[in-house]
Amino acid sequence: MPPKKKSFNEVCNNFTEACSDLSDKMEAGDPTTDLLNLLRATTEGNQGLNESDITAVKVIKLLLPAVSVISSRMVNMTSEAQNVKIDKLTASVRLNRYAIDDQNQYSRRENIRIFGIPENEGENLIDIIKDLCKAMKVTVKDSDIVICHRIGSKGQGPSSKPRIIMLRSSRDLKVNMFTNKKLLKDNPVYKSIFINEDLTSMRFKLFQFVKKIETVKSVFTRDGKIHCLTKNNSKFVIESPDDLFKIGVDHVDYSLFGMGDLDYVCDEGRDGIPCINDGNSVENASVSFYNNVKSDINSVIKILSLNVCGIKSKLKAPDLEELCANYDVLCFCESKLDQYDDIEIENFKALPPLNRSNAKCKSGGIIVFVRENIYENVKVLHSSCENVLWFAVNDVLYKNVLFGSVYIPPENSNYSKIDIFDVIEADLIRHTAEKDYNVCLLGDFNARTGIKSDFTLLDGYVCNSVQLEDIVDVVNLENFDVKTSRYNFDKNVNNYGNRLLQLCKNFEILIANGRLGTDKEKGALTCKNCSTVDYCILSPNLFSFVSDFHILPFDHMISDVHNALHIELLCNPIVTCDIENFDKNNIVKPKWDNNNCQLFNDALNADNINDLYERLDSLDVTSVTKDMINDFVVECNDIIIHAATDSNMLKEINVSEKKCRKKPKCKVNKPWFKADCKRKRSDYHKAKCYNWRVKTVDSMNNLVRCSKNYKKVLNCQYNEYRRNFVKKLRNLSLNDPKSYWTLLNRSGNCNGKNKVLEKVSNECFFEHFKKLSNAQEDNDCDFVDVDRNTVTNLNINVNAVITEKEVENAIKNLKNNKSC
Known part of the structure; x- marks a missing residue:
């Protein structure tokens, strides 16, 4: 029986059906293999095809590589989109864990762990804590100790270590204990006792990890935050594993901190610039890198x-x-x-x-x-x-x-x-x-x-x-x-x-x-x-x-x-040093050394100096431009710098990048802000913190009441200061003019003179002094020669020599600190 002929329309229908199933199969996996196998099976039996249909089959075979490329690209796009979603979920889970850990650490802000105190049967831990505080010269009230007990299972045998004492105290007691705990080193009874903060499991592991980093010089904790100082004197605050990137860690193994399912590596580097494109491709959104840059x-x-x-x-x-x-x-x-x-x-x-x-x-x-x-x-x-x-x-x-x-x-x-x-x-x-x-x-x-x-x-x-x-x-x-x-x-x-x-x-x-x-x-x-x-x-x-x-x-x-x-x-990275051939954390400063004075003189290039002198001597002063002056100054600097370099008078100094970027600490000093204001401000901040914690109607009313009392006292102190200041100025204006102007300038804006100078341009100064130097004689005033025959006794007295006694009387009539 002759084979059944296949028409070209039948082959095209099979091709269309295979392509229509492409989007459905993409969700299950890679559709490329199944699609190509189906198309090849469809085009293998060409015995029943006529010549024109065989040509059409050849055309379809030519399209098979294109189909393979298209399907692979669609699979890659789907895979990349899924990876982005996974990165988003991973980042969200990681941030949620950080937030939970932060809340857990905040709940421990008043906890203290004490190590090394021997454990005895029937011991009174409160008395032990009071004796310990007495050794640190810290005053303890009964209300300062909320609860005190040991934690962990008790060891067996005389060589077992004593259990840790967990103390929950007032915030003032905790601050005083951590401030004076260094006094225990000089006490032979308590020198083996250590006082630490109560850290969460993740932060404790993070603290131990930071201590082992080679670039870290010292590390300590304060209020649950890990503070570290690197060997280049840069200061950093570590609160989560992601903060390790700031101190030079290129890879973070989250399994070390109890988050093995959130392993994350920053491939772009800590100082990389995020590559943002306005296109629609999924590659533009590297969520993991974006979150790292945020930190x-x-x-x-x-x-x-x-x-x-x-x-x-x-x-x-x-x-x-x-x-x-x-x-x-x-x-x-x-x-x-x-x-x-x-x-x-x-x-x-x-x-x-x-x-x-x-x-x-x-x-x-x-x-x-x-x-x-x-x-x-x-x-x-x-x-x-x-x-x-x-x-x-x-x-x-x-x-x-x-x-x-x-x-x-x-x-x-x-x-x-x-x-x-x-x-x-x-x-x-x-x-x-x-x-x-x-x-x-x-x-x-x-x-x-x-x-x-x-x-x-x-x-x-x-x-x-x-x-x-x-x-x-x-x-x-x-x-x-x-x-x-x-x-x-x-x-x-x-x-x-x-x-x-x-x-x-x-x-x-x-x-x-x-x-x-x-x-x-x-x-x-x-x-x-x-x-x-x-x-x-x-x-x-x-x-x-x-x-x-x-x-x-x-x-x-x-x-x-x-x-x-x-x-x-x-923002763009801040460049801390622009000197070539040196690290960006290093700057070069000149430092004169008298011992190398002769070396410096010998290192001066006489040929360059003579050449510069001849050019200056032959220079036409009328044709001097700003660029020419700058070139001469640069050449002079080069001669001096080369001589200083050869005589070892340029010192390379390491400057921490963090220190260069550090903003000046704000020290607000208000002359009217006295003890009463500070006390009301402290009450206001306590009420604000308490309201933030409990968020009740009573706490909110208390916060409003404290804020009104704070403002009332502040306004009274400010108004009293202004009245006293004005009264003092009025007295000094007559009795002590020098102190009057000193006090007035001190109380005014510190940059007032600079602002006035900024408003007056160099051209304005030039025109002013030009007018003064070119002052013309006033033609409206006619001077008449004095007739010597009309000189009277009054003129003689005026032109008489001033005696010493007259000078003394004039000085006595002068005001204090007033010039003649």
Whole structure:
């Protein structure tokens, strides 16, 4: 029986059916092998095919390699997507374990472990602890000891070690014991006794691991945190295994810390720059590396945004300045200043503020402070209204960012109008058109947006059909573990909220609240604990560079009703030393040595000096340019540096990179902040900590009462200081002018003279002295010769010689410390 002929349509149908099953088989495994085998089996029996069908079969065989490549690529994409999901889950589980361990360690903050005290039958541990504290010169009250007992199973035999004593005490007793425990070394009775903190299992293993690292010089614990000092004098704080990357560990074996199922290696290195691409490929989202970069606290710019509700009143207390010391950029809205106010914060420079004009009293306003080391990289841009202060930060972050510090009055305010959003949009269009900026808006918008969407999600098929580009890349946000949906405890929406959402859709910028950092999937309230009106709004490209974002707890001393926003953006690595051929942690400094004076003189190159002298001698002074002067200076420096190098007068000094980046410690010293203020401040902080722990109505009422007492005493002390200061000035202005001006200059702004000099340019000085040197004779004054015949006795007395007695009488009439 002749074989049944196969038509070309039948072969194509088999091919189509095989390809249609491709997506279904991908979930079960690699479909490549089954697909190719099926196609080959379909095309093997070509006896019943005619000549044209055999040609078609050959064409199909030619397509088999392409099918293999396509299917392999689809498998790889699916596998990579699954790996990204696994990395996300692993990172989430790891962070959850860290959070649980942190809470566990916090619950042990008042526990003390005491090693080496002999164990006896019927012992009284409380008396033993009191004797131990007496040896350390620490006073113990009965209320300081909460509970005291030994832990662990009792050893058998006389050679067994005594069990550990677990002491739960008051916080003051713990601090005093750890402060004075070094006194036990000099006591022969207690020299073998050790006092340590009660660490969790993971932190104890981490502490033992850090002690064994070769680059670590010393390590100790404080408040459950591991502090270590490396051999290059860099200080680090270790709270989790991920922090080991900061001290030079390239690989972390999580099984050593009880997390063997979360093994993680940082292949890119600690100082690598994250490779972010705007494409849709899965390779762009390396979640594990992204989480590791977030932990590098040395390469971030910290930004604080706060509605301060009057900055002058908040700076009376040291709380706000101590908070500002931890940040690099401070954005304050509703500053309530005018053109005569001059506000200063240590180590910061203020940008030109925006003050509300035509107001009956001080209200509104925006002021921004930038840390001095990045001030040169900040450029203030034009603002069309007093509701937003625009400034750009260049060459500091990985991308140039346009910041806008915003304050929009409430809807029912006399200064409020919906057209403010139109002005902001016009400014955004103008600034982003001039330069390709990424946008970051911060501040109090007084807009309640609920959970409504802040972007327009378009169907991919429709976008491709109409050739739309540059839409919000939702897939890219998901790859960086950023939710497209936004969380918010405040479900209400007002008119300003709808207008703000429309602005976000128009410029394709997204609200960070409820999406990033510790505020992720929370959407914390920011005003009066009942609404969300303070926002951080970012371009989608900046989401991958946000290392942290959260809403700070409300503090009565830094704002009346608003919470502060904390934002951290990844920045370019800081270069600590620019000298070639030396390590970046080393700098070169000249140091004169009298013993090598002759070597230095001999090392000076006489030929270069003579050549430089001849060129200077033949130089035409009228044609000298700035570049020529710079070249001569460089050549002089080279001659001296080479001689210093040959005579060993250039010393290489190791400077810790951490020390170079360390920000100056804020020491706030207010002359009116006396003992009463410090006592009320201590009561306020205790009440705040207690309310944070228990969160009850009584604790909240107690916190409000303590804050009012603190403010009352602070205002009284401040007003009394001002009255005494004015009274003292009035007395000194007549009796002691020198002390008067010394006190006045000391109490004024320390940088006042520098600001005046900055306003007066070199050209202004030049024109002023040019006019003085070219002063012309006043032709309006006609001088008449004196007729000597008209000289009287009065003229003779005036021109008489001044006697010594007259000088003494004049000196006696002078005021104290007054020049003649």
